[in-house]
Amino acid sequence: MASTSSIEWTNSTWNPITGCTKVSPGCQNCYAERLAKRLQAMGNPIYRNGFQVTMHPRSLQIPLGWRRPRMIFVNSMSDLFHEDVPAAFIQAIIQIMRETPRHTYQVLTKRSQRLREMSREISWPDNVWVGVSVEDSDHLHRIECLRQIDCAVSFLSLEPLLAPLSDLDLAGIDWAIVGGESGPKARPMCEEWVLEIRDICEQHDVPFFFKQWGGVNKKKTGRVLEGRTYSQMPQSQVLVPQ
Numbered sequence: 001m002a003s004t005s006s007i008e009w010t011n012s013t014w015n016p017i018t019g020c021t022k023v024s025p026g027c028q029n030c031y032a033e034r035l036a037k038r039l040q041a042m043g044n045p046i047y048r049n050g051f052q053v054t055m056h057p058r059s060l061q062i063p064l065g066w067r068r069p070r071m072i073f074v075n076s077m078s079d080l081f082h083e084d085v086p087a088a089f090i091q092a093i094i095q096i097m098r099e100t101p102r103h104t105y106q107v108l109t110k111r112s113q114r115l116r117e118m119s120r121e122i123s124w125p126d127n128v129w130v131g132v133s134v135e136d137s138d139h140l141h142r143i144e145c146l147r148q149i150d151c152a153v154s155f156l157s158l159e160p161l162l163a164p165l166s167d168l169d170l171a172g173i174d175w176a177i178v179g180g181e182s183g184p185k186a187r188p189m190c191e192e193w194v195l196e197i198r199d200i201c202e203q204h205d206v207p208f209f210f211k212q213w214g215g216v217n218k219k220k221t222g223r224v225l226e227g228r229t230y231s232q233m234p235q236s237q238v239l240v241p242q
Contacts, residue, residue: 008211008223008231009177010073010106016060016093017078017085018046019053023110026135026160029185032077053084060096069102081111087118098125108133108157112145124151129175129234131155136163147172153234159211160186164193170204175234180214180221189214194225207232 005013018036022028032051039047046056063072074080074097080090097105108131109115115130124130130151132142135158146154153174158165160181170176178197180189194210201208210230213221223229 005073005076007073007076009071009209009233011071012066013073013076014059014062014105015075015077016056016062017053017075017080017082017089018056019049019051020078020082021053024135024139025162026110026133026139029160029181029183029187031183034183036077053078053082055085055089057089057092060092063096063100063103066100066103069104071104071106073106073108075107079109079111080107081109081114081118083111083114087121090118091122094122094125094128097128101125101127103127104129106131106155108155110139110142112142116145116148119149119151124149126152129153129155131157131175131177133157133159134165135160137165137167140165140167140169143169143173155234158197160214161189161193161197162187164190165197168197168200170200170206173206175207175209175232176201177209177211179211180218182212182214182216182218184216186215191225198225198230207234209233 003013036047036051040050105128110133112132128151130149132146134140134142134156154172155175156173157177159179161178178194181187198208208230209232210223210225212218212223215221
């Protein structure tokens with residue numbers, strides 16, 4: 001339920017919740033769904049329910065045992081603000097974050113409205129970064145919800161980027177990640193879309209992280225953009241292997 005991560009912008013993943021449901025085009029080829037079904041077929045007891053939303057109370061304590069500071073992506077196999085996750089369980093997860101200030105937690109959701117509503121009752125610890133996923137211009141409204149959250153770092157995951165975001169407004173945003181879709185049936189991403197977002201980030205002094213070009217073989221396509229690698233992080237954070 002927790003592991004080191006190959007995701008370029010984090011060190012570790014922590015999954016006290018697994019499973020999700022599709023809410024927008026970015027979910028179409030969900031990597032977590034593919035992985036969950038594969039683990040279910042292999043007999044992994046954690047994924048006995050496949051990709052159905054499942055809480056794992058025994059996993060709540062895992063970060064308490066990590067003594068060295070880590071950058072932790074929360075629920076890489078789910079969405080913390082899924083409508084089937086009880087508010088009390090969300091609060092329990094946040095309490096663990098509060099008890100482990102040595103770690104930095106990254107919370108990412110597509111369910112921005114529930115994030116906004118629940119945040120009225122949440123005092124976000126300073127070690128938690130909160131972000132929303134936006135794959136096309138039809139979902140820019142998620143950013144408006146994020147702007148209303150009182151957290152240390154607000155970030156965007158523009159992945160899988162499925163269309164240009166010419167109207168992207170970065171007011172109140174501290175970090176932007178961009179990436180193409182990867183895996184079977186990956187949809188293409190145009191270089192012009194990425195360059196436009198990079199330029200908007202530079203104009204507004206927002207750290208820009210280019211994760212990947214994606215495609216069927218993301219290792220082959222890599223993450224080099226115009227001859228360089230963009231790995232900028234907010235607040236001078238540096239990823240350290242764990």
